[in-house]
Amino acid sequence: MKKNFLRAMNRLLSLFDAKLVRCSTEADASRFTMEAMIERLANRGVPIRCVIDIGASDGNWSIGCMKHFPEASYLAVEPLHERVDSLEKTKSRFPNFDYALCLAGESDGEKLRLQVADDLDGSTVEGRHSGESRLCTSRTIDSVVAEKNLVGPYLLKFDTHGYELPILRGSSQVLQQTAAILMETYNFRLTNDCLRFPQMCSYLEELGFRCVDFADPMLRVYDQAFWQMDLLFLREDSEVFQYHRYQ
Numbered sequence: 001m002k003k004n005f006l007r008a009m010n011r012l013l014s015l016f017d018a019k020l021v022r023c024s025t026e027a028d029a030s031r032f033t034m035e036a037m038i039e040r041l042a043n044r045g046v047p048i049r050c051v052i053d054i055g056a057s058d059g060n061w062s063i064g065c066m067k068h069f070p071e072a073s074y075l076a077v078e079p080l081h082e083r084v085d086s087l088e089k090t091k092s093r094f095p096n097f098d099y100a101l102c103l104a105g106e107s108d109g110e111k112l113r114l115q116v117a118d119d120l121d122g123s124t125v126e127g128r129h130s131g132e133s134r135l136c137t138s139r140t141i142d143s144v145v146a147e148k149n150l151v152g153p154y155l156l157k158f159d160t161h162g163y164e165l166p167i168l169r170g171s172s173q174v175l176q177q178t179a180a181i182l183m184e185t186y187n188f189r190l191t192n193d194c195l196r197f198p199q200m201c202s203y204l205e206e207l208g209f210r211c212v213d214f215a216d217p218m219l220r221v222y223d224q225a226f227w228q229m230d231l232l233f234l235r236e237d238s239e240v241f242q243y244h245r246y247q
Contacts, residue, residue, distance in 0.1 A: 035064065037182075037215040037232055041155075042068035044240065046179050050150045052141060053077065054104050054167060055159035057121060058086035062097060065157075072096065075150060079103035079114060079136045080123065098148060105138030106166035112138050124161040124190060140170030152177030159184050162194030168207070181209055181233040187226045197231065209233035212240055 041048075048069050053062045056076030066074070076087055076099040087099040103112055103125070116123045116132040123131070141156075156171070156178055158164055164183065168175070181204065185197035195203055201211050213232040220227035234240065 032215050032217065034061075034215045034230060037213050037230070038065055038068050040213060041180060041232060044234075046234065046238070047153045048072050048155045048179060049153055050075065050145075051155045051157065052145065052150075052174070053157045054141065055157075055161070056083075056087070056099065057159070058083050059090040059097065059099065061157065061159070063090065063094070065155075066094065066096075069155070072155075073150060074098070075100065075144070075148060077102065077104050077141070077144065080116065100139070100144045100148070102139040102144070103136040104141055104144075104160070104167045104170065105163075106140065106170045108139050108143050110138040111135050125163040138166075138170075141167060142171055142173045145174050153179035155180045155182065157182045162186065162190035164200065165193060165195065165203075168203075175207060178209075179235060183231055183233065184228060185231050186228045188220075197229065201231070204233050205236070208236050210236045210238075210241055212238070 049071075050073045051062060051065055051069060053059070053065075053074065053076045056062065056078040059076045059078075062074045062076055066072075074094070074097045076090075076097070078087065078099060079102060081101065084101060087101075091097050091099060103114060105112060105125075112125050112135070114123055114125055114134055114136045116134060118131055145154075152174070154174055154177055156174070158167065158181070160167060161184075171178075183200065183204075185200050186194060187196060189196065204211075210233060211231050212234045215230045215232075217229040218227045219225060
């Protein structure tokens with residue numbers, strides 16, 4: 001009931017270029033979880049009309065994001081046919097959700113070797129771990145978005161295990177209308193071409209995006225060394241970067 005009321009009020013307030021947002025306590029705002037980070041993004045008022053979930057797995061991340069961006073359309077991009085049943089169920093439940101069964105890459109029609117992890121979630125292109133190896137056909141995010149007639153501003157979410165650069169190169173048109181990038185980044189090189197997190201920050205800054213938030217830092221099992229985290233990037237001309245004080 002409360003969510004429906006807020007949505008109705010926001011539709012009315014949109015006529016006046018205004019929006020109601022939920023206030024978090026100071027303790028909540030400092031939580032470094034994915035949920036808290038997406039909530040902070042929504043509270044910033046960043047305009048998101050379409051969420052592109054790259055490396056979508058079963059689509060559950062998109063479902064969680066819908067709590068904060070319910071009016072957006074969602075496209076899950078996932079290469080594993082084992083995920084189709086789950087993605088179909090999500091599509092049947094949510095009319096604003098669709099998916100593309102393909103491997104996101106730099107060009108259309110390229111045959112790439114995907115190392116499929118036993119748990120599926122750790123699968124990588126040209127990965128170093130053991131597991132089934134299969135050839136998958138790539139598509140650019142630009143071509144998939146054009147085919148689906150999806151409209152920005154976009155939020156791009158990456159869970160792609162070291163294959164980020166080719167996907168970014170295949171997203172040049174979409175990036176022009178992208179408001180935010182949420183990227184799983186690493187402290188080790190998962191593949192030969194993988195950028196570690198400080199390198200990724202520099203690379204995205206060259207594309208016009210700056211890091212504004214992070215979530216879910218993880219230590220690796222092997223020796224408890226820092227392994228990965230999710231970073232959130234906004235366009236460098238975003239309002240948040242115009243303020244340079246702590247308080």
